[in-house]
Amino acid sequence: MRLRRPVALLGSILLSGSLFQLALPVGSAAADGAAGSTIYVGTTAGDVCSDTAAGRGSQQTPYCTPQSAVDAAQPGQTVQIASGQYKGELDVTHSGEPGAPITITHGDNWGLRSGAAWINYEGAQGIVLTGVHDVVVRGLSMLTTGDAVQLTDSSDVTVENTWMQHTSPAAGNAATGIAVGGGSSAVTLAHDWVTGYGNAGVAVGGAATDGAATGTTVTGSVLLGNGAGIVATDAPGARVVGNTLATNCGSALVLGGGSSGALIENNIASRDGVSSSAAVAGSGCLPATAAGAPELNVSADSAPGSSLDYNLVFPQAGSPAYRWNGVDYPTAAALTVGTTEGTHDLNSDPQLTAGTVGTAGTPAATSPAVDSADANAPGETPLALNNLPRVDVPGTPNTGTGSGYVDRGAIEVQDPFAITSVTPSEVQGPAPLAVTLTAAVSNPWGSPVSYHYDFGDGSQPVDSSSASVDHTYATARPFSSYEVTVTANLPFGAVRTAYTSVAVEQPGPLTPSMLLGDDQVDRPLSVYANLEATTSPWPVSDVRLDYGDGTGAHDLGTALYGTYDYQKPGTYLVTATITDRGGRTAQVSQLVTAGNQYVPLHPARVLDTRSGTGAPKAAVGPGGVVRLKVAGAGGIPAHGAAAVTLNVTETGATRSSYLSAYPGGTSRPTVSNLNFGVGQTTQNQVTVPIGADGTVSLYNASGQVQVIADVQGYYTSVNDGSVPQGSYFEATGPTRVLDTRQGGSGHVKVGPGQGTVVHVGLDSYTRAALLHVTATGATAGTYITAYATGTARPDTSILNVGAGQTVSNLVSAPVDADGDVTLYNHSGSVDLIVDLAGWYSTVAVPSSSYIPLAPTRVLDTVDGTGAAKAKVGPGATLRLKVAGLHGVPANATAVLVNLTGTGPTAATYVTAYADGGTRPTSSSLNLTPGATVPNLALVPIGADGDIALYNHSGSVDLIADVQGYFG
Template sequence: MRPTRTTVLLTAGLVTLLGVPAVAAAENPTDLHVNNQSGSNCSDTGAGTQAVPYCTISAAARAVLPGQTVRIKPGWTYDEAVTIDRSGAPGKPISFVAEEGWDGQQADLGELLTVRGASHVVLGSLFTRGGVQISGSTDVGMDRIRAARGRLDGVVVDGASKDVRIGRSNLVGVRIEGGSQGTVLSRNLISGSAQPGVTAVDAPGTVVTNNTVRGYCATGVSVGGASTGSGLFNNVIATEARSSYCKTDEPRNAILVEQSATAGTVVDYNLVTGVPSAPVQMPYRWAGTTYPDPAAFHAATGQGGHDILTAGQAGVGPVEGSPTVDSADPTAPGVLPSDINRKPTGDDPSVPNTGKNGGYLDRGAYETHDGLSQAWMNIDKTWAPAGTKVEVQAVSDSRWPTAMSYHVDFGDGTAPVVTQQGTGAHGLATHAYGKPGDYVIKVTAVNGAGQQATTQQTTKVTPAGPLTAAFSATPFLPAPNDTATRVPPLTMSFDPSASATPWPVERTDVDFGDGVQRSFPGLAIGKYTYSRPGDYTATVTVVDVKGTRSTTTRPVHVEYAKGGYTAVTPFRLKDTRVNGGTLQGGSPASIGMPIPFNAAGSASGGMSAAVINVTLTNVTQDAYLNVSSAYDDRPTTSNINARAGATVSNTVTVPVSEIGQVWFYLNAGRADVIVDFVGYYQPNAGEKFSPVAPARLADTRTPGAGGAVAGGTTRTVKVAGVGGIPADAKAVAVNLTSTEATQNSYVVAYPDPAKRPEPASNLNPEPGKAKSNQAIVPVGPDGTITLYNHAGSAHLIVDAVGYYGKNGKALYTPVVPKRLADTRTTGKLAAGATTTVSGVPAGAVGAVLNLTATESTGAGFLTAHAFGSARPEASSLQTLPGLTVSNHVTTPVADGRISVYNSQWGGPNHVIADLLGYFTQG
């Protein structure tokens, strides 16, 4: 059959309708740019480059040349009436195209767009609020246009225009008149209102194909005057006759062809419908006669033999079961290969192809599609030994599963397995891998229209062989400078990933060697916190999905990790005089350290040891206090010894328990306890420590030192940049001594003289007694610390023993308190004599001791210093006749040994040295 002239014209202009034709790079002139958005640097007097675009479309319309494209930036409205009166050339049209955004945003024109007396023009992705008028023009293509003009037609073609093609657009009313010829409307959504959706008057050869037209209160498509040789094909045409919406309630025709336009005009394969509550009453009017249905229409005129009439719009359109699906004429003039949403023609396999010659084009502007967007797979064995058959089940969200095929690439270089089309909703593929490895399986789902969706998943292929358990046990430490995550000390990671596992592992059972067993899923790394350091024998059993078991054991060494120190301004954690909880002899009591979930404050979730100042008061009988991390496994050491009625303080460095607690055990009687938090040690955080030979930084007894510190006053002491302590030290470890006190008092050491912590204390002076206590104090302004005396007056002595800072050399390792020396088994240390304390771990450069003098016969002092070094003038502990006195001591170490000197005038003493921890090079 010879094609009609309209078909030939449409085919010739089809590429132009769908987009700007491609030309050779050498022939393609530079594009012009229009951008009126803020910051675009636009100018209507420039050349329209991308760097300096035009501000208006009109400026580009005056400058555009054949073959050029005017690229319009969407965004702000172009509030201008645009007239295009320049022409392109055959194969080199002038084009005005918006650069669509991700959501299909179009350039917005606020006024009328006119093409007048021009030829070879393309318009694309434009929104014209003032409508479009094409007058006296030839070969004009419009694609992806939105056009509206109030109650007037949104698009008007007149002035004897020729070969105007409008496709894939959203239009409010189209009017073709004035002798215009060969106008083609295809795949548009067209709405009428007071006027018909489409009106052709004196417009021969008008083609209206595959449009969805809503006539509402007027005729859907009206063809009149000398519009002979026109065609209406594959359209969905709806009209409205409800008085609640329309001014009048008379019947509306969906298709109206006047007598003067019937010659050569063809109507077929349309669907005519109304709204659900108001069916079309008179769908056809041909040459002045109305027809109630397609049968009557066809019988009388020979037209509409394949038309469909439905009662209402429900179920009509791109939905399952719609009569529009696969029922159109694919050979009709004006047919486009894609719909209004740019989706290609799709064949619904569940619907018979009732279109002409068995075609599957849909009627209307929309094409029903599969909707394929996702694919999934299920691998029956994501972990198996080499040689095992692996089965992949592929599925997708296709609505047309019988037209699907699945391409399964197993990722090992073998050819993909392709399931046959028509296999149903899923495809099955099997494969056996030849060698171990991790392989990525990729599934591509392909529907009948060629659309694709992909997914991928990794499968593990293991060596064939027996299940063999293996594991590593390593310390689990806080991440660098992480103070928020709770990581208890003595936490170990048990990693069974080194096990030989031909089949997936169901679980891993771990016996940690301390009476605790736990199970972990698969080969998950298990974390476990021991209550005490030591050597344990751990047993790991791996169980796979086949029920096979393999067990292995190995020794696990658990110890505290070394860490840096973070000093804080002291704050009070507990005072049983205020909060209750007086210590009872023989009954351990716990106090929570300020880890992040502890209400007492916030320090760190990863601290391994806390530094606290502990004060006993209201002691009812002679007793000692032991501070440890465990409730029922206390070391045979003590931290404070107190007589009945006394108030005694000592600094304590103690590991914290798994839940951040420290336990206090009073051996006899009752006593109130006061606990002030002064800092903490943590792996991978804090400052390093450097011990120094004890050096006296202040002694108020010396001339010019200001004399005794009066009650309620402070004394500032320079600590950084003196006594071997560098100027940039962050904190200092000092031994504080009070003497010649006039009444019972307390002394606080703190960094900022303007911010004295309250309540807090470091030392409790008493009349007639020289008392010592060690403190670790953050360095304040100008490298100083401040001392506050609460009551009476007292002389204060400050001896430096070390510092913490970025130039520090050593990190701290806590230990379960261990007794290194006790002269009660060897005899008293004579006045003026020195004893050697051994047993500090090899490599230590410093140690933290609890040093105790007991059975003293006179007032004197003890001084601890590195073995083999010169004895300093500073003191570590003040001895008192008849009293047992303890002090927290930080001292340098040499060759694992410490020297302890007993002053000449204090008389002989028994000396006890308990190790709390030690420093090694970090």
């Protein structure tokens, strides 16, 4: 397929020209200085450039614009332009002197390879030189809508190592890359890159009235994707040597008018240009460059004295390779027979590759352009484009002149040698540290290579023919690595460089560290182990994690982070065994709890023996057990729930008694959840594991009693999508969030049939709140209901209050999207006090998984269980050890306990809190003289593993039954 306009190539070229910001070159000089001094253009870190201030043009106060600096430049001075974007045409109107030119530069190579100094990157013309001599333009970059460089009546001007591109495809403009006008002489264009100009990449001379442009040299340049490559009219003595003229719409080279005495050597001239295997497409050409134009076209007036040889010419299909003196020649052989020119010309695919600036148009190693040029051609440069050395490709015959291995075209095929990496035998270790540095190389040509090793520690560098050397770092550098530089020097002067670093630490021990936590919100049994805080002067060489569930050690290699999914909830001892490169091994162990997440539900009644809901319509007799099916009821899934949270209420008792809640199908524990007297109505929250048969059991000790149970939520560790995503618990205090006794706006008794809204949510991730709700001062018998604000009020209750009573209960209440809960009062007026114990959130927090336990009595001051056999006196605090006992592990952070107060001698309240912490101004139990009152409480555990129970007034016996723990 014929490839025409290189749109894709031009796009990649343009994109490669990122605008880097580089530091100004070293050195300083004042403006208007002596010959040989430097005038600076750009902005410093302090942004103090000036075109008018005293001292302008120095490195400390550079000019802001290239134009101001060029206007001030004197013969022998250099205008050094820093990286930046400079809009507007740059006009050069005064000259240097022979041997002392004015030099306008960004660097020795074009800007795109080291950052860019962009001249007129948005305007029409780029640089305009009018009537000047002895001027050098070097290493700049230009994006223009008109000509990039215009020279008129100028001599001894050099434009080199400069990149220029038109902002529109060549088919859409009539601009010229470099225009050398008539009346100019001794102009040199060297190692330039010109693309996208619709008239020509380079145009030399002009109409007869403009006069001739004599002695122009175009050498070592790449002209891609222009209307034509080089068009010379009345340009006697032109030298066109060592250029790559490819993918241009028309001829690669046209010598017209009186362009006699020209030299055309070592060029690659190809209409298709880039090998047919490269993905480069065209976009059409201007009508004047229609098919049929020859690649090299020398007119009758230009042929006298002109010579042509050592070119690689690959014409468009259907077009002649040459037109000499008006006669077309399809091949070099035909041209030689007809004219004696082109004796060493070749006519085959140059095998040019696609790429970006500096690489597009590079011949393949098998290209006929390789090692076949005339090194002695006048104007041929000792270095190729990008200042790359001339290279002898092994296995390719040296058919050129001179050295024999100069390539045709602008781009010299380079040794593909590469340093792919440099690896130290030890990347880290204690001082003194012996290291072997090994460079991994790719050397398809088998070139002899000399390596230069700079170890970065101030020691003497080492030169070697080996890709591996030894070095000992004597001194530690604790907070910074030594930077190693390996330089490979190739024949013909090519250089390859690679880097690595070595960390040299102070000697010290291997000190392991492990942080355990929840891995992902939707994987409640997943745990992560983070060992990154482990310290050692040596790097870690092996990590093994035993997750404590009997599966043995898991080898992490050198990774300091591991994740794991347990098969069932529990608390496990995780042990990490860490080995470092110094051969030392150490262990660290820590408990982790992989537990259940809480799923809050809209309150629902699942049991009422008064109406036959969930059980027969009959009071529960002495020793009676209600087997309540909760799996599949009240929003609880049929499978996957580990424990259920219920608000259990008893009413109408004929004798003093108690209720016990426990998993269905298991033995009844010797604990109680509700203690009540004759005729009382008492409630308490219970969180109880669900039996294997999906039931929980409720046992009544004595007399007859009606039992009601309302679902508040459930716990689960299932993460297979069969149940909703659960929430993690985050303890907060308790913190008081409502007290209607205070009076004022929003703080008044709640009237009959009214609700009050309590804001308890932390953020949009909050799903429920754990609240301790107290009702007091009721003017009539009533009940309180809690539910998410904005949802339908359920037919359930959390508190049943008699006139003048003070009653409290722990409640797991769902919240709305704003984090609000509504508390509804049925009858009379009542004061409500709410203490926030914590949130249930879908954001994982440390120590927030729940493990239910078989209820266990841990305290009874009546019989001396867990403490002295004595009532707790007024203002006294009882400290109770819970962590590490009764199934509660040492890493537990909070326990769920059923607290019961009995036999108080005065009205009082009991507060449960973490031992060692500040006692909160809230209550866990509210007691009247002689009453027996239970209440479920979530109590944080102190650092010593204890909880504290404070009694305010009188004396009281306390009983505590552990239901589960958070860890």
